[in-house]
Amino acid sequence: MAIQLLISDLDGTLLGPESVITPGTAAALERVRQAGLRLLVTTGRAWGTAAPLLQQAGVSCDFVLLNGAEYRTAQGELVRAVPLPPATARHAVAVLRRYDLGVEINTDAGDFTTDTELCPTAQPLPRLAAFWAGQPQVRKIFAFSRNPDALARARQTLQDLPDAAVTASADWNLEVTARDAQKGTMARWVAQRYGIAPDQALVFGDGCNDLSLFRAFVHTRAMGNAAAPLQALAERVIEPNTEDGVAREIERLLMEK
Structure with missing residues (x-):
C-alpha cells in the first residue's frame, strides 16, 4: 500500500504507559519524517x-x-x-451536572473545570450563569466520574441530541462535541487538505473515541490494549503501547516501502 500519511491517537497509542513518547517511538517517527511521510496526531x-x-x-x-x-x-x-451549538452545549452541561459529574469545558476563551486537580491546566469553572453570560464558544465538554451508573445515565440522556456526538476515551469519562466534530471527520478533512486519499493513510488507535477514525479510513491498526469494539473494526491488531506497538508497525511499513 502506498501510505503517505500516518494518523495516530495519543494516550494508549503513541504514548507509552508513562504517558510519554518512548525513545523507540520517537526514533521511529523520525524515520517517518526522513521517508517523506506526514504525521497527524488526533x-x-x-x-x-x-x-x-x-x-x-x-x-x-x-x-x-x-x-x-x-x-x-x-x-x-x-x-x-x-464548536457545539450554544443551546446544545448548555443542555449537555446541565445534564452532566444533574448527574453530579465533574466537567472540563474547552472553549475559545480557555478551559474551565470543576476539578483543577484532575484538570490542572484549566481554570476553575465559575457559576454557570456567569460562565454562559460570557457567551463562550464551546468546542468540547469532558465529563468524569467514578460512578459508572451516573455516567451511563448521563450518556443515555445525551445520546439522542441531534447536534452532538457523545463518546468516551475510558470507562470513567464522557466526551461531548458537535456532531461534525469527530476525529474521523476532521482527519478526513485534513487529509484532503494535504491532497492525500483515504486509502493512503494508516491509522492507529486504542479507544472508542477512535471509532470514527477507523470508519473513515481504509488501513487501520488497533493496539493490543485497544477496546474490543475498535479491535473488531480494525484491519489489523498490533502490539500494545507497552511494547511500542506503533513503532514496530512503522518499522514494518518502512521495510515494505
Whole structure:
C-alpha cells in the first residue's frame, strides 16, 4: 500500500504507559519524517496538553484536537474549529451536572473545570450563569466520574441530541462535541487538505473515541490494549503501547516501502 500519511491517537497509542513518547517511538517517527511521510496526531486533548508531549520527543506534526473540534498546525495556529451549538452545549452541561459529574469545558476563551486537580491546566469553572453570560464558544465538554451508573445515565440522556456526538476515551469519562466534530471527520478533512486519499493513510488507535477514525479510513491498526469494539473494526491488531506497538508497525511499513 502506498501510505503517505500516518494518523495516530495519543494516550494508549503513541504514548507509552508513562504517558510519554518512548525513545523507540520517537526514533521511529523520525524515520517517518526522513521517508517523506506526514504525521497527524488526533487526540481528545487540547493543544496545551498535547503539543508539549510531541515537542519533548522532538516530533513536529499537525494536530486534530478535542476529538475533532479543532485542527491546528505544528506551530499551534488554529486552522479550523467546529464548536457545539450554544443551546446544545448548555443542555449537555446541565445534564452532566444533574448527574453530579465533574466537567472540563474547552472553549475559545480557555478551559474551565470543576476539578483543577484532575484538570490542572484549566481554570476553575465559575457559576454557570456567569460562565454562559460570557457567551463562550464551546468546542468540547469532558465529563468524569467514578460512578459508572451516573455516567451511563448521563450518556443515555445525551445520546439522542441531534447536534452532538457523545463518546468516551475510558470507562470513567464522557466526551461531548458537535456532531461534525469527530476525529474521523476532521482527519478526513485534513487529509484532503494535504491532497492525500483515504486509502493512503494508516491509522492507529486504542479507544472508542477512535471509532470514527477507523470508519473513515481504509488501513487501520488497533493496539493490543485497544477496546474490543475498535479491535473488531480494525484491519489489523498490533502490539500494545507497552511494547511500542506503533513503532514496530512503522518499522514494518518502512521495510515494505
